[in-house]
Amino acid sequence: MPKLEIPRKAVYRLSLYYRALQRLKANAVETVSSAALSKAAGVKPTQLRKDLAYFGQLGTRGLGYSVSHLTQTLMEALGTARLQPVVLIGAGHLGSALVRYRGFEKEGFEIVAAFDADPERAQDVALGLPVLPMEALRDFVRERQVKLAILTVPATVAQEVSNELVQCGIQAILNFAPTILQVPDGVVVNNVDLAIELENLSYFIR
Amino acid sequence: MPKLEIPRKAVYRLSLYYRALQRLKANAVETVSSAALSKAAGVKPTQLRKDLAYFGQLGTRGLGYSVSHLTQTLMEALGTARLQPVVLIGAGHLGSALVRYRGFEKEGFEIVAAFDADPERAQDVALGLPVLPMEALRDFVRERQVKLAILTVPATVAQEVSNELVQCGIQAILNFAPTILQVPDGVVVNNVDLAIELENLSYFIR
Numbered sequence: 001m002p003k004l005e006i007p008r009k010a011v012y013r014l015s016l017y018y019r020a021l022q023r024l025k026a027n028a029v030e031t032v033s034s035a036a037l038s039k040a041a042g043v044k045p046t047q048l049r050k051d052l053a054y055f056g057q058l059g060t061r062g063l064g065y066s067v068s069h070l071t072q073t074l075m076e077a078l079g080t081a082r083l084q085p086v087v088l089i090g091a092g093h094l095g096s097a098l099v100r101y102r103g104f105e106k107e108g109f110e111i112v113a114a115f116d117a118d119p120e121r122a123q124d125v126a127l128g129l130p131v132l133p134m135e136a137l138r139d140f141v142r143e144r145q146v147k148l149a150i151l152t153v154p155a156t157v158a159q160e161v162s163n164e165l166v167q168c169g170i171q172a173i174l175n176f177a178p179t180i181l182q183v184p185d186g187v188v189v190n191n192v193d194l195a196i197e198l199e200n201l202s203y204f205i206r
Numbered sequence: 207m208p209k210l211e212i213p214r215k216a217v218y219r220l221s222l223y224y225r226a227l228q229r230l231k232a233n234a235v236e237t238v239s240s241a242a243l244s245k246a247a248g249v250k251p252t253q254l255r256k257d258l259a260y261f262g263q264l265g266t267r268g269l270g271y272s273v274s275h276l277t278q279t280l281m282e283a284l285g286t287a288r289l290q291p292v293v294l295i296g297a298g299h300l301g302s303a304l305v306r307y308r309g310f311e312k313e314g315f316e317i318v319a320a321f322d323a324d325p326e327r328a329q330d331v332a333l334g335l336p337v338l339p340m341e342a343l344r345d346f347v348r349e350r351q352v353k354l355a356i357l358t359v360p361a362t363v364a365q366e367v368s369n370e371l372v373q374c375g376i377q378a379i380l381n382f383a384p385t386i387l388q389v390p391d392g393v394v395v396n397n398v399d400l401a402i403e404l405e406n407l408s409y410f411i412r
Binding site for chain 2: 006008011012014015016018019042077078079080084086093094096097098100101102103104107108109147148150171172173174178180188190192193194195196197198199200201202203204205206
């Protein structure tokens with residue numbers, strides 16, 4: 001499926017619609033109006049109609065959307081229709097923690113290997129997946145056709161490791177290092193900075 | 207210090223300025239122009255000047271900002287001048303992982319206790335901090351004057367637990383449960399959904 005040109009924020013909302021649809025499906029709901037779906041997703045109805053219009057005519061006037069058809073459409077767009085392999089770089093505290101956290105798999109992502117400059121130093125010997133040296137990254141990524149990486153290395157080496165990932169063919173990076181990565185066009189980075197999230201909340205405390 | 211009415215997104219940028227200033231300080235830089243600071247923070251200069259104007263006249267025309275004075279101002283605004291106690295609710299895989307991850311403390315946040323409906327079930331006996339039953343939450347939060355909570359419970363019980371947190375006096379919640387929490391005015395919630403971040407990246411993969 002060729003990728004549609006959809007704004008980044010709209011893609012986030014597709015995930016919200018997808019989750020709302022999953023809940024409706026679990027409740028044996030077969031069709032849903034745009035008003036009901038937007039409410040379930042916590043998004044404005046006009047926004048939802050605009051976002052879904054990217055995919056052409058999906059709903060039927062007066063009847064709404066077919067839950068199973070719309071689920072399938074979004075799943076294909078989001079690339080979660082089949083298990084997507086992910087590599088994790090940096091098997092320190094946070095990296096090991098994310099490997100042990102099994103919340104990704106039910107969403108369609110499988111961490112297939114961890115890499116570390118010093119695999120011996122990996123925080124946990126019982127991660128249940130191989131911890132490989134950085135030198136093994138290129139062959140692994142090519143062989144397994146991995147496109148997605150989770151980056152949990154220290155900020156001081158994050159840019160250097162990011163360059164390596166891009167050279168290996170990684171197209172998307174979920175970056176936990178508290179630094180802004182420079183990547184070429186065609187590579188996307190999402191940043192998760194847990195300390196910044198806490199700091200932001202802290203501002204609002206009386 | 208009474209809280210200024212600053213937009214949520216501007217508060218995020220304060221964190222970026224704060225980190226850029228820390229790097230400048232580490233490099234023994236004493237004053238910085240708004241152009242140089244905005245570049246270091248990855249923010250537009252006009253945006254930076256607008257954001258810092260909330261704090262009144264901070265810089266000196268032609269000289270720029272004093273790195274140490276601006277650091278101090280932002281630290282006080284963000285409430286990270288002293289170690290802030292945080293409780294974590296839900297000592298499952300992700301919760302235990304976040305406790306083991308020690309990245310919060312150097313940013314001014316200390317997870318002082320974990321709570322779980324079944325403390326016996328906590329994923330790790332060696333978390334290095336008490337795992338208490340939910341019944342102990344109210345007294346603990348009041349006694350230690352905790353205002354911040356990290357929520358890592360399943361989505362199905364997240365709203366219920368969130369209500370409890372609010373009743374106990376928690377004012378800010380970092381929510382990892384993949385659901386939208388309803389909270390009263392005066393309580394803030396930041397959401398971190400790791401699966402949605404991966405899904406979002408996955409969309410852009412060719």
